[in-house]
Amino acid sequence: MAHIKIENLVKAYENRRKQRRKGDPVSVGEMIKVLDNINLEFADGEMVCILGPSGCGKSTMLKILAGFDTATSGRILVDGREVKEPTSDYIFVFQHSGLLPWMTVWQNVELGLRHMEDAAQKEAQIQEYIDMVELTNSEQHYPHQLSGGMQRRAELARALVVNPDMLIMDEPFTGLDFLTRMKMREEVVNMHEFIGKSILMVTHDIDDALVMADHIVVMGDNPTQVKMDRLLRFDRPRDVSTGELAEIRDEIYFMLGVSYVV
Amino acid sequence: MNNWRGAGWLLPASSFLIILLLWELVSRFSGWSSQVFPGPLRVLESIGEMLQDGTLLQHAAASLYRVTVGFYIAALLGIPLGILIGRVALAYRMLNPLIQFLRPISPLAWIPLAMLWFGIGDKPAIFLIFLASFFPIVVSTAVAVSAINPIYFQVAANFRLSRREVAFRVVIPAILPDVVTALRISVSIAWLVVVAAEMIAVQSGLGYLILDSRNALRMDYVMVGMIVIGLIGVLLDYVMKGLGRLESTAWARKSST
Ligand SMILES: Nc1ncnc2c1ncn2[C@@H]1O[C@H](COP(=O)(O)OP(=O)(O)OP(=O)(O)O)[C@@H](O)[C@H]1O
Ligand SMILES: [Mg+2]
Numbered sequence: 286m287a288h289i290k291i292e293n294l295v296k297a298y299e300n301r302r303k304q305r306r307k308g309d310p311v312s313v314g315e316m317i318k319v320l321d322n323i324n325l326e327f328a329d330g331e332m333v334c335i336l337g338p339s340g341c342g343k344s345t346m347l348k349i350l351a352g353f354d355t356a357t358s359g360r361i362l363v364d365g366r367e368v369k370e371p372t373s374d375y376i377f378v379f380q381h382s383g384l385l386p387w388m389t390v391w392q393n394v395e396l397g398l399r400h401m402e403d404a405a406q407k408e409a410q411i412q413e414y415i416d417m418v419e420l421t422n423s424e425q426h427y428p429h430q431l432s433g434g435m436q437r438r439a440e441l442a443r444a445l446v447v448n449p450d451m452l453i454m455d456e457p458f459t460g461l462d463f464l465t466r467m468k469m470r471e472e473v474v475n476m477h478e479f480i481g482k483s484i485l486m487v488t489h490d491i492d493d494a495l496v497m498a499d500h501i502v503v504m505g506d507n508p509t510q511v512k513m514d515r516l517l518r519f520d521r522p523r524d525v526s527t528g529e530l531a532e533i534r535d536e537i538y539f540m541l542g543v544s545y546v547v
Numbered sequence: 548m549n550n551w552r553g554a555g556w557l558l559p560a561s562s563f564l565i566i567l568l569l570w571e572l573v574s575r576f577s578g579w580s581s582q583v584f585p586g587p588l589r590v591l592e593s594i595g596e597m598l599q600d601g602t603l604l605q606h607a608a609a610s611l612y613r614v615t616v617g618f619y620i621a622a623l624l625g626i627p628l629g630i631l632i633g634r635v636a637l638a639y640r641m642l643n644p645l646i647q648f649l650r651p652i653s654p655l656a657w658i659p660l661a662m663l664w665f666g667i668g669d670k671p672a673i674f675l676i677f678l679a680s681f682f683p684i685v686v687s688t689a690v691a692v693s694a695i696n697p698i699y700f701q702v703a704a705n706f707r708l709s710r711r712e713v714a715f716r717v718v719i720p721a722i723l724p725d726v727v728t729a730l731r732i733s734v735s736i737a738w739l740v741v742v743a744a745e746m747i748a749v750q751s752g753l754g755y756l757i758l759d760s761r762n763a764l765r766m767d768y769v770m771v772g773m774i775v776i777g778l779i780g781v782l783l784d785y786v787m788k789g790l791g792r793l794e795s796t797a798w799a800r801k802s803s804t
Contacts, residue, residue, distance in 0.1 A: 348701075351705065352704075353701045353705075370704075371701070371705045371707070372707070373705065375705075377701065377702075377705050381698070383698050383699075385702065385716075385717070385720075387720035387721065387799075388716075388720075396706045396708075397706045427798045447706070
């Protein structure tokens with residue numbers, strides 16, 4: 286279960302510049318708001334995609350949700366309980382690989398199960414998830430011996446094996462080639478439909494969001510506020526080139542101040 | 548360059564040969580007596596002598612013993628201290644200035660104090676070796692720890708690793724490759740220092756051999772001492788290099804290439 290409620294969330298950093306520069310919103314020593322009064326609510330089991338310009342605070346928001354960072358004011362509630370510290374109920378999948386490079390795929394996946402008493406069951410479970418992400422026979426490989434897509438899948442296996450209530454993914458497809466990206470998209474959607482867990486995902490790709498999301502959020506910057514907060518109740522597979530989805534796409538492009546027709 | 552691979556020893560061997568040849572020529576034609584400038588054959592003979600009566604082995608063993616003990620103590624204290632400084636901001640703020648202040652003081656500058664505190668014998672020499680290797684080990688370890696990608700600590704927090712687990716599953720494996728490199732460098736520094744230390748406080752070791760032979764005007768023995776110091780230095784580095792080939796540091800070598 287993971288019903289998420291973000292209430293009046295504000296995150297500010299101190300402006301540490303030595304001198305005030307032209308264009309700086311505040312002077313030295315004052316606080317710069319990265320997130321300004323964000324309010325969002327996600328139902329349990331939703332696949333949420335978050336879009337927004339670079340540097341607008343998407344990662345910051347996810348890190349507060351995961352308990353890695355704290356809010357300046359406001360709070361995030363998951364099932365009514367305020368998030369205060371990391372827990373293995375919500376697993377974070379990192380923007381760049383979060384696999385521990387000195388551990389093999391097997392050891393990485395084992396991380397969340399290390400306290401399990403029944404060794405045989407533990408082994409079976411690790412194998413099951415490694416097989417699920419199609420990394421059979423790569424168990425003893427180190428992350429640097431895997432391709433980018435395999436690394437993401439290994440990280441997904443490590444996250445899913447602990448049976449978390451929620452996956453928090455920060456640009457999980459960045460740096461993947463086109464084909465791998467398309468496959469990963471499909472895999473994540475299938476996985477979501479199969480396990481029914483909440484997934485919060487930041488992406489830079491508008492099509493990723495339109496194809497995958499049950500719930501789409503667009504953020505703007507300076508300071509960051511929610512510009513679009515919308516449910517997408519469309520069947521999959523989806524065609525984003527026509528109909529209502531195409532209209533939403535145009536709207537988002539417009540919101541982000543870019544055009545896809547050059 | 549490919550043609551050279553098969554005979555990789557040829558180039559270095561030829562440079563040694565040239566030096567030997569020059570050495571022989573100078574010793575013959577420079578006009579210096581063989582007392583002052585013994586030739587390679589004479590030195591080879593002396594090596595034979597000293598091997599036979601066991602003095603060479605004795606001196607080499609004495610030096611190696613001091614280096615080993617001083618270096619081990621430095622590593623045993625230096626690595627944990629480095630981890631502490633790298634991990635705990637308070638420890639960094641307290642200790643880093645002190646270490647940065649002490650580090651540039653050559654271990655040789657400590658000789659008078661070392662002799663005063665530890666008297667004559669192995670102890671002052673070991674203390675100097677310790678000083679020579681301790682600071683590089685502490686500093687490199689601390690730098691390695693603070694360079695660990697914070698993502699790994701977030702992963703650890705996410706999977707609820709205890710402090711102990713963070714130390715053994717994240718910090719130590721992450722810094723191991725850098726620490727091994729630091730150990731390799733500090734062994735060679737320690738080896739440089741032991742010779743100097745032995746010229747003052749002790750009656751054995753390769754440094755003592757050199758000093759004592761000079762006093763006896765046996766330049767051939769001085770040269771034997773130098774040659775053995777070079778050989779053991781190469782050997783030590785080779786052993787430490789082997790340490791860098793450990794399985795547990797393989798990930799760092801491969802991900803950086
Ligand atoms: N520790 C910090 N100290 C000061 N400012 C910070 C810190 N961390 C992040 N910021 C600022 O917060 C803003 C948001 O950063 P964040 O990483 O959340 O952006 P993002 O939306 O994830 O961007 P991207 O899409 O490029 O990943 C940035 O402008 C950044 O400069
Ligand atoms: Mg980001």
